[in-house]
Amino acid sequence: MVDVSEHELVPEHNVLDDDAVEDVLDEYDIKRTDLPKIKRTDAAVPTEAEVGDVVEIVRDSRTTDRAVVYRLVVE
Template sequence: MVDVSQHELVPEHTLLDEAKLEEVLEAYDIDRTDLPKIKRKDPALPDEASVGDVLKIVRDSRTTDTATVYRLVVE
């Protein structure tokens, strides 16, 4: 079986620890549930991701060098 998360077109997905998550939520003045969602069954997720975790996703961007987005893992 192919590991989709290792494909060159899949952006980097990193789990945030609670301290970093609090910094992000405070910077944007939002709650965890205000973040966009990503399903737990998404093949690009790290194996250790579970419902309620927050991911940092770093993508290539044409207008900026990289674009960072955050997603809440849901069932």
């Protein structure tokens, strides 16, 4: 079976630790539930991610070199 997360077109996905999540939430003055969602079954989500975790997605960008977005893992 092919590991989709290793494909060159899939951006880097990292599970954030609790301290990093708090930093992100404080920076944007939001609650965890205000984050956009990503399903736990999404092939790009790291295998260690659990429902309720926050995933950092780092994409290449033509204008900013790299774009960082955050998603809340849901069922």
